Amino acid sequence: MHILDIIKSVFNLQNTDIELIPLKQGMTNDSFIFSINNERYIIRVPGINTEKIINRHQEYDVYQAIKDEEFVEPLIYIDRDKGYKISKFIENSHTVNPKDWNEINACLKRLKEFHSQSHRVEHYFDVFEHINYYESLMPNASKYEDYKETKKNIESLEPIIENLVKDWALCHIDAVCDNFLVTENQDVYLIDFEYAAMQDPDLDVAMFIVYSLFNRQEIDRIIDIYFEHQATPLKRYKIYSYIAIVGLLWSNWCEAKQDQELLNSSYAQQQYNYAKTFYQIVFDEARNLPEFCELVDSYA
Incomplete structure (x- = not known):
């Protein structure tokens, strides 16, 4: 009522x-x-x-x-x-199908256009602050036995990211396929701005990736689409770093929700896997990149 x-x-x-x-x-x-x-x-x-x-x-x-x-x-x-x-x-529309690359192309184009606008708000999304906040909402210690080690590894990426961020814009933060609608006229709408804040647009690209559980080959394809095949190796490893970071963010979010069905889902497990796997990719591979090497070695 x-x-x-x-x-x-x-x-x-x-x-x-x-x-x-x-x-x-x-x-x-x-x-x-x-x-x-x-x-x-x-x-x-x-x-x-x-x-x-x-x-x-x-x-x-x-x-x-x-x-x-x-x-x-x-x-x-x-x-x-x-x-x-x-x-x-929004009539005659559907959420983006993460298996349809034509639709993925369309929504990444829309996301990039949104980032290019001059929208501004007074708040920003501190991803590391939110990792800690969601952790504080957990009723018990993390279900993952190696959580402390994983978190320490993710935290080691913070100063690296801080030295790589160049542009700030209003970002969706929850830029996942379910928050894009495609109409029968092929117009693409962004919906549900609950988490939106000022941030680095590259973070939104990582957000788009982790929700739909893309593998590394698909991830590289998404990066190529968004950056129109102009992404430098440095940019690619920066987004890999974000994937690791937001993987832990949403893993903690799942634990904070205290929903057993969600917590035991493939989504929750894959978020934690992203944190571990892409941290290791950055740590192992980025040191071979001159622009990244000094930062990785300084904070490893």
């Missing part, structure tokens, strides 16, 4: 009957479709403990910054405190 009250208040309705149709149960929210005057909308309902993970005031600021952006979800209403959100339903 509370959800219906919100809808009626936003649309100034009195006795209208509204049917809520479940759309999806996400990792942090639930979504429902409803119709008013033959127009369809989506209401997002924050999940349990979401307030510990998402800063709704910051999300509100992001939506204000991007409100004139053509290819983001058409926002109708957002609650700055509790996180309820209503947007227009």
